[in-house]
Amino acid sequence: MQYNQRARWSDQVARAVFFLCAILLVVIILAVIGFISSKAFNIFFEHGGTNLKTFFFTDNWDPTGVNDPTGNGNPGFGAGGLILGSLVITLVSVLIVIPLALGTAAFFTEVAPRWLVNFLNPLIEIFTGVPSVVIGVLGLTVLVPFLSRLLTPFAQSLGIVGATAGFGWGAAILVLVIMILPTTLSIAIDALHAVPASVREASLALGSTRWQMVCKAVLPAASSGLGTAIVLGLARAIGETLAVELVLGGNALPRNLFSLGALFQPSINITASIAEIFPETSGVSQDAYWTLAFILLAITFLFICISRYLASRSVYQ
């Protein structure tokens, strides 16, 4: 073939291959969502199931009926406590990580000297790759006893038991902050690097201080990238299973839910329950777990929509 025809033909082939890859990705995501959705609503319609109100607003989660006080094996389908647990630890850990990640990213791009950046970049990447089970075991053997010792003098006033104060949502939040900070940080750094120099120069030329430039010009300009960083951190936080399961250590919601002590009692969340009990379930009890999985997907989707909306209100479209 002539050179021109060959170039055009390879162009078409490349386009077709990339299109297939994109289609493959979309198909996989849609297939997973479709499969989980197809099983998620069975629990509300089948014999031996439950209704929406019981599922979302009561707190007795026992689909295999093993803890039934009457001994009949009647299952309990109240997932309200699990959902509350997941929401609390995800939201609080993301709230803690946002200022930390943004501040560190601003430091990296604006203020830090070159040698420090070169030294810290590989460290962040290593940190991103640490397996969650390692952090979980570190949490169980180091963080939990430390928190217990720290809180034992305040146990009476908080209404908790000093020996178990290290378990629960408090420890889970700390573990999650450690897990999602490097992910959020590296994407935030990339987002800030992508802001064109003209934005910074214009801001400084108009007489702003360095702090004003970062706060009012650079961060808003990078808002869609920062939104992505926060969304990915959030998605990792809500799906985190092993690290959180080892430090939560409970089987029911804490008592006195609206006090500070609720963060320092053994507690529950969705992913720990799925990890511990889902593999052995079958039939109606397994359908309850599919519904929980669907709820995890739905919560993630909801948070993504909110972050995207907030990021889209940026000045620079």
Add this chain to the structure above:
Amino acid sequence: MSKRLRYPLLAGLALAITLLISACGGTTTGNGGMPTATSSTFGTPGAYNCVSGSLVASGSTALAPLVQKVATAYQAKCSSANITVNLGGSKTGLANVEAGSVGIGNSDVFAASTQSDLIDHQVAVVIFGMIVNPKANVTNLTTAQIQGIYSGKYTNWSQVGGANLPIVVVSRPASSGTRATFQTYINNGPEKVSGPSSLTSDSTGTVVTEVSQTTGAIGYASTGPTKANSGVTLLSIDGVQPTATNVESNTYKFWNIEHMYTKGQPTQLEQALIDYMASKDGQAAAASLDFVVLSSMQPSAVQAHQPQQ
């Protein structure tokens, strides 16, 4: 050499070295990373039958160390076999072998009556014990006291003869065979504790860790990992120590038969592993990990632990 050749040559050299290292290094092991055992701890070599293939066993966290040790020794002798041992709890193992996702389900409890196509191979007896944090200052509890603790009746160690510390109860989730054994033979019913003094952990090892580092904690676990950890105290129940002799006569009641279930007749590799568990090497491994050999149990003891029909 020219610059164009340099990089492909370096890459090719790196690849060749990697292949060389992976070909010469270590024999194949079940869970890549675990060292193959030398047979110096075993007695007279037992009979074994080398079958090639791969096998996954999953289930009980109490039986897993024994299956792992025997599997590692088997693979050291038969390098064409590839055996992996996973955890998950007894009921998870039973569900997995019923669904066909694993070849052998390890379980501390008998399979449910609905799982009628599973064939039972009883391999050893596991001794369970109540473990407490040393700060609680007890060495013996009666069955009634244990039931009181796990129903929430006793909340301070001073009520059962220990130090003045709140009791923290460590338990296992519903899929655990250890918990099922505890509820049948010691607690005579389901556990009823809840609240900030009760913890739930996923496996035998986590229970031991939590009891050793939480002041005033009590839990139950198999005695093998417990004896290896000096941070917990192993209790005697009703004055009876958890030794093999007491288990053989059923004076000490907190034990259970370990099962390896297969779906239908076992394949050749599964049968080879089960036979090797019963051989001299397997029995020596069982004794070293604090299991009791099934053949030395008194028949009345075994009868007492069959499922009540």
